Structures are given as structure tokens and as C-alpha cells.
Amino acid sequence: xxxxxxxxxxxxxxxxxxxxxxxxxxxxxxxxxxxxxxxxxxxxxxxxxxxxxxxxxxxxxxxxxxxxxxxxxxxxxxxxxxxxxxxxxxxxxxxxxxxxxxxxxxxxxxxxxxxxxxxxxxxxxxxxxxxxxxxxxxxxxxxxxxxxxxxxxxxxxxxx
Amino acid sequence: xxxxxxxxxxxxxxxxxxxxxxxxxxxxxxxxxxxxxxxxxxxxxxxxxxxxxxxxxxxxxxxxxxxxxxxxxxxxxxxxxxxxxxxxxxxxxxxxxxxxxxxxxxxxxxxxxxxxxxxxxxxxxxxxxxxxxxxxxxxxxxxxxxxxxxxxxxxxxxxxxxxxxxxxxxxxxxxxxxxxxxxxxxxxxxx
Numbered sequence: 411x412x413x414x415x416x417x418x419x420x421x422x423x424x425x426x427x428x429x430x431x432x433x434x435x436x437x438x439x440x441x442x443x444x445x446x447x448x449x450x451x452x453x454x455x456x457x458x459x460x461x462x463x464x465x466x467x468x469x470x471x472x473x474x475x476x477x478x479x480x481x482x483x484x485x486x487x488x489x490x491x492x493x494x495x496x497x498x499x500x501x502x503x504x505x506x507x508x509x510x511x512x513x514x515x516x517x518x519x520x521x522x523x524x525x526x527x528x529x530x531x532x533x534x535x536x537x538x539x540x541x542x543x544x545x546x547x548x549x550x551x552x553x554x555x556x557x558x559x560x561x562x563x564x565x566x567x568x569x570x
Numbered sequence: 571x572x573x574x575x576x577x578x579x580x581x582x583x584x585x586x587x588x589x590x591x592x593x594x595x596x597x598x599x600x601x602x603x604x605x606x607x608x609x610x611x612x613x614x615x616x617x618x619x620x621x622x623x624x625x626x627x628x629x630x631x632x633x634x635x636x637x638x639x640x641x642x643x644x645x646x647x648x649x650x651x652x653x654x655x656x657x658x659x660x661x662x663x664x665x666x667x668x669x670x671x672x673x674x675x676x677x678x679x680x681x682x683x684x685x686x687x688x689x690x691x692x693x694x695x696x697x698x699x700x701x702x703x704x705x706x707x708x709x710x711x712x713x714x715x716x717x718x719x720x721x722x723x724x725x726x727x728x729x730x731x732x733x734x735x736x737x738x739x740x741x742x743x744x745x746x747x748x749x750x751x752x753x754x755x756x757x758x759x760x761x
Contacts, residue, residue, distance in 0.1 A: 421715075427722070455758035456747045459697055460716050462690075468594045468608060476586060476612055480619055531595075553668045560691065
């Protein structure tokens with residue numbers, strides 16, 4: 411193992427996280443390389459020195475502040491919550507059900523009796539004729555009926 | 571975390587109690603300000619709480635937690651840097667202003683000899699400053715590796731880099747620390 415390959419493995423060697431094969435390879439290199447052996451020793455020393463920093467405890471107010479912030483968080487609403495029972499939804503549903511029952515209980519409208527239908531059937535040709543005549547083009551070319559003439563005729567008859 | 575997801579508020583309190591100290595320590599070493607570290611730790615927990623319903627246990631909870639914390643810390647360090655540049659280039663915030671944050675509660679009882687206490691305090695200050703001098707990503711790697719004892723796989727997920735890149739990052743960080751702490755390292759090596 412070359413010294414440059416040591417770089418990736420030296421920390422693992424110092425903190426004992428190397429695999430057995432890698433560790434043996436490293437030890438073999440260290441037995442012949444003074445510079446790397448020195449570096450390993452110094453890294454170990456750094457590792458020990460880092461233990462000297464004290465642990466800081468969070469302030470007494472930390473928990474209280476945290477709980478207050480969590481309590482102030484708005485409740486998360488998902489769309490399933492829309493289906494959650496509520497008095498307003500229950501009231502609206504019951505009103506809708508009542509309206510449907512009321513509409514269903516009304517007597518059904520029976521607009522035409524059998525006699526009326528017979529009468530319509532009898533007059534159906536007249537209606538059909540009316541449809542034909544109202545759209546009959548030659549008739550539209552005729553002059554309008556002379557109503558005034560009829561009226562003057564009537565007056566003359568009365569005078570006679 | 572799965573209990574928190576299921577709506578168990580007590581489990582969130584347990585998570586808070588279990589992880590608040592490591593989180594505050596990690597963030598303090600990253601941002602170098604206790605008040606800010608606590609604010610960031612609260613932000614981390616709040617994000618965990620908000621995301622509880624969407625939590626998928628694809629990775630270890632600690633990996634997820636420290637990933638949020640690291641991202642917040644790195645953003646905060648960058649923001650602080652710009653803020654300091656805006657305030658004054660001549661009067662940067664020094665680590666001395668924060669030295670009072672790490673108080674040993676029973677220093678007098680532990681060290682009746684004031685000289686011994688001063689020596690230890692000086693050593694701690696040197697170590698703290700050496701860590702603070704590291705580039706933020708190297709600093710995060712050292713803190714997660716040394717103090718949180720996370721494995722390479724977890725740390726590389728947190729820092730979003732390959733394991734190989736992480737090993738290089740740690741090597742460079744320890745190289746810098748070795749140089750910065752040379753007097754202490756020599757002393758330690760002799761012991």
C-alpha cells in the first residue's frame with residue numbers, strides 16, 4: 411500500500427472501523443513507513459484531544475419554548491377530514507333527506523286523463539292540417555282577407 | 571418516530587428529550603453561538619413535528635434528524651458570514667465573545683488549583699478554535715463522526731456526498747487539526 415492510498419483508510423484505522431483485511435494491509439504498511447506511522451499517532455492524539463470539549467446542556471427554557479411552539483402549530487387538515495362528522499354537515503344532510511322525503515310523498519302529477527287523450531287523437535288530423543297550412547308557401551302569396559269590405563257590406567245591409 | 575407519526579404526542583416529547591442535547595451541541599459547534607444553536611435546534615424539532623405524517627422510515631431517524639440540522643446549520647453559517655461582512659470587515663465576531671457559553675458547573679470543586687484550571691481552559695479554547703477554523707463541511711463531518719459516532723454511510727447521506735469523498739473530507743480535517751493543535755498533539759503523543 412502506498413502512502414497516498416493511506417488517506418482514505420487512515421481514519422478508519424484510527425477509529426477501528428476497517429475490515430480485517432484492510433487493517434492487516436495498513437499495519438503492514440505502517441511497519442515500514444515512519445511518516446505514516448507518525449501521522450497515525452498524531453491523528454490518534456487529535457482524536458483524544460477532541461474528547462476534552464465539554465458537553466453543553468440546553469437552557470432550562472428550551473423544553474418550555476419547544477412545547478409552546480409545537481402547541482402553536484396549526485392542526486394539519488387533510489381532505490379526509492372533510493368527511494369527519496360535524497354538526498353542520500349532519501344538519502345539512504338531515505335537511506336534504508327531509509326535502510327528498512317531502513318531494514317523494516307528493517302525489518304524482520297526472521296531466522291528462524284517458525278521455526283527454528282520446529279527444530286529442532280525434533283532433534290530431536286538424537292539428538296536422540294546421541301545421542301544413544301554416545307553412546304552405548302559396549297561401550302566403552294571397553292578399554290578406556278584406557275585412558273592411560265585409561264591414562261596409564254589413565252597414566249597407568243594415569241601412570237597407 | 572413511527573409513534574409520533576401515529577399521533578402519539580408523548581413520543582415526540584421522548585424524542586425531544588433524547589436528541590436535544592446532541593443536537594444543541596452539534597449546532598453550537600457549527601454556528602458558534604449558543605442562542606442561535608438553540609433556535610436552530612428548535613427549528614429542527616419543529617420540522618420533524620411538521621413532517622411527522624409524511625415520515626417514511628427509509629433511513630435511520632438520526633440520519634434524517636442530523637440531515638435537517640446540518641442543512642440548517644450550513645445555511646445559518648453562510649448567512650452569518652454575509653451578515654458579518656455587511657456589519658464590518660474590521661470587527662468580526664470573535665470566538666472570545668462565546669467562550670462564556672461553555673461553563674463547567676463545578677470547576678472550583680474539580681480544580682482547586684486555579685493554575686491547573688487555566689491550563690485546561692486554554693487547551694479547550696485551542697481545540698474549540700481549531701474546530702471553528704475548519705471549513706463548514708469538514709467541521710460537520712468531524713462533529714458527526716467524532717461526537718455523534720455515526721458511521722460513514724450515515725454521515726455521507728447527511729452531507730450528501732459519497733463515502734469516498736467523506737473519507738477525504740475527514741482526512742483533510744484531521745490534517746488541519748493536527749497542524750493547528752501541534753503543541754497539544756506533541757504533548758499528547760508523548761503520553
